[in-house]
Amino acid sequence: MSQKEYATIAPAEGKLGILVPGMGAVTTTLIAGVESVKRGLAAPVGSLTQLGTVRLGKRTEGRSPKIKDFVPLAGLNDLVFGTWDIFEDDCYEAAVHAGVLDRPMLDRLKEPLSAIKPMKAVFDQEYVKRITGPNVKDKGSKMEKAEMLMEDIRSFKESSGASRLAMIWCGSTEVHHSAAAVHQTVKDFECGLMKSDPSISPSQMYAYAALKSGVPYANGAPHLTVDTPAMMELARERQVPIAGKDFKSGQTFMKTLIAPGLKARMLGLSGWFSTNILGNRDGEVLDEPGSFKSKEVTKLSAIEQILQPELYPELYKNIYHKVRIEYYPPRGDAKEGWDNIDIFGWLGYPMQIKIDFLCRDSILAAPLALDLVLFMDLAQRAGMKGVQEWLSFYFKGPMTAPGLYPEHDIFIQLMKLKNTLRWMQGEDLITHLGLEYYD
Numbered sequence: 001m002s003q004k005e006y007a008t009i010a011p012a013e014g015k016l017g018i019l020v021p022g023m024g025a026v027t028t029t030l031i032a033g034v035e036s037v038k039r040g041l042a043a044p045v046g047s048l049t050q051l052g053t054v055r056l057g058k059r060t061e062g063r064s065p066k067i068k069d070f071v072p073l074a075g076l077n078d079l080v081f082g083t084w085d086i087f088e089d090d091c092y093e094a095a096v097h098a099g100v101l102d103r104p105m106l107d108r109l110k111e112p113l114s115a116i117k118p119m120k121a122v123f124d125q126e127y128v129k130r131i132t133g134p135n136v137k138d139k140g141s142k143m144e145k146a147e148m149l150m151e152d153i154r155s156f157k158e159s160s161g162a163s164r165l166a167m168i169w170c171g172s173t174e175v176h177h178s179a180a181a182v183h184q185t186v187k188d189f190e191c192g193l194m195k196s197d198p199s200i201s202p203s204q205m206y207a208y209a210a211l212k213s214g215v216p217y218a219n220g221a222p223h224l225t226v227d228t229p230a231m232m233e234l235a236r237e238r239q240v241p242i243a244g245k246d247f248k249s250g251q252t253f254m255k256t257l258i259a260p261g262l263k264a265r266m267l268g269l270s271g272w273f274s275t276n277i278l279g280n281r282d283g284e285v286l287d288e289p290g291s292f293k294s295k296e297v298t299k300l301s302a303i304e305q306i307l308q309p310e311l312y313p314e315l316y317k318n319i320y321h322k323v324r325i326e327y328y329p330p331r332g333d334a335k336e337g338w339d340n341i342d343i344f345g346w347l348g349y350p351m352q353i354k355i356d357f358l359c360r361d362s363i364l365a366a367p368l369a370l371d372l373v374l375f376m377d378l379a380q381r382a383g384m385k386g387v388q389e390w391l392s393f394y395f396k397g398p399m400t401a402p403g404l405y406p407e408h409d410i411f412i413q414l415m416k417l418k419n420t421l422r423w424m425q426g427e428d429l430i431t432h433l434g435l436e437y438y439d
């Protein structure tokens with residue numbers, strides 16, 4: 001694939017089915033958002049696929065089409081949604097419960113939202129400790145449950161009339177665990193499924209079912225799913241794109257804006273303390289130490305990778321970095337994130353930066369989920385298989401080929417994403433050299 005000058009992309013014909021394990025705050029905000037944009041009730045703010053442009057050729061050419069006009073993406077009118085959740089609420093009820101969007105807006109969308117009812121989930125309390133619900137597949141080995149998910153995928157495709165599918169995990173964060181023996185090869189994993197190995201989590205069963213069914217899989221949460229040798233092998237074998245992990249939506253988004261700026265100016269950093277208050281169901285799940293650990297790992301990695309202390313020891317070798325999330329129900333989805341950044345400048349003189357980001361978690365995450373499924377479907381039609389590193393832009397913990405360090409700098413990530421789109425369409429890559437303007 002990488003040897004070709006550009007990709008051959010199959011057209012986006014027919015409907016694209018978006019399959020989502022977990023129908024909570026992010027998923028309902030995504031679906032309600034797509035329905036309102038389709039009806040002209042709101043604008044898709046925050047979505048690169050819907051609003052972004054890509055410059056082509058030289059600056060003097062004046063060619064900057066919208067991304068959605070430049071590459072053949074599925075249109076919003078062609079999207080259909082299928083979900084799983086441990087609760088029986090339909091999408092309207094779940095959106096009301098999530099409390100992200102206001103009631104008048106949801107009431108205008110009641111008909112399409114009420115029609116989306118979650119399929120029975122594969123769930124394991126060992127992996128998400130704080131919640132329990134009735135809408136679950138409770139019988140069978142892990143392999144049988146994965147097969148039931150494959151059957152769900154088949155019947156959703158048939159009933160929705162979708163010609164293609166893409167899956168994105170927007171379910172709760174599972175407890176932190178590392179890849180075990182069972183995650184090393186597809187064969188090990190399949191044996192593990194048959195033996196109901198305790199190291200196999202529900203999200204891994206959804207991912208297995210998706211990849212076996214030829215459906216791309218993106219992971220919006222920080223836990224271990226497609227970032228294992230077994231899943232990477234399966235994705236390559238089935239020629240399916242995978243991407244992850246953990247939406248880069250709020251505080252880490254801020255970090256990856258600021259840290260590259262400090263490094264660009266060669267300013268030093270001695271400490272970065274981040275804390276959040278959050279009162280939605282995600283906050284409740286993250287209040288449990290095992291699930292928080294998954295989040296902490298992806299949240300901590302970004303700064304170190306961006307600042308490269310091994311190259312700049314005098315600026316970044318002794319950073320004290322701490323991240324906290326506090327569950328505080330009165331705030332619901334309206335998270336508040338504080339950052340205290342201790343920096344130093346010329347001759348080592350200390351300075352401080354304070355950030356108080358009064359954000360809305362799911363308002364920030366929903367457009368990322370939309371872009372991801374549209375780009376994953378594009379990648380599939382372009383024949384791009386395995387890890388989609390060009391989608392690092394969307395993730396706190398970007399997946400890469402084994403042995404490569406991930407790129408966290410959001411501006412480099414955006415350049416890489418746009419250059420990938422240019423490459424797909426056979427356009428010149430943009431290097432920003434620009435000497436020709438001065439010849």
Ligand SMILES: NC(=O)c1ccc[n+]([C@@H]2O[C@H](COP(=O)([O-])OP(=O)(O)OC[C@H]3O[C@@H](n4cnc5c(N)ncnc54)[C@H](O)[C@@H]3O)[C@@H](O)[C@H]2O)c1
Binds near residue numbers: 087133222282
């Ligand atoms: N909102 C953000 O800004 C943001 C950013 C990064 C990552 N995330 C991650 O995205 C995910 C979704 O966030 P949210 O705010 O919508 O959470 P949420 O708690 O509102 O929704 C998660 C839903 O998943 C369901 N669920 C749990 N386990 C399941 C399973 N095995 N199968 C099917 N459904 C299952 C829960 O019942 C719940 O309805 C979380 O993992 C969160 O950490 C969110």
